[in-house]
Amino acid sequence: MTHGSSNTQPASDLPMIGVTWRSIQWICLVCGGAEEIASDEEAPTPPVCSTCYRLAVAEALAGLLGVRR
Numbered sequence: 813m814t815h816g817s818s819n820t821q822p823a824s825d826l827p828m829i830g831v832t833w834r835s836i837q838w839i840c841l842v843c844g845g846a847e848e849i850a851s852d853e854e855a856p857t858p859p860v861c862s863t864c865y866r867l868a869v870a871e872a873l874a875g876l877l878g879v880r881r
Contacts (some may be wrong), residue, residue: 834851835849835850835851836848836850836851836852836853836855837850838855838859839859840859840860840861840864841858841859841860841867842860842861842864843863843864844859845861845881847861
């Protein structure tokens, strides 16, 4: 698990004895969707998937453009 985060969990329910995890799942705090990353990668902080991140940026830019007019 990465950094002891409470929203990451091994992608398999196998016992941990002698098991090497190849992927880890983490949960997006915005949409609740599960994302999977390699075991040597870290989940993003805060745990927000790339789709939700792009939507948030697009909404922020749209808001800024609306204010400037």
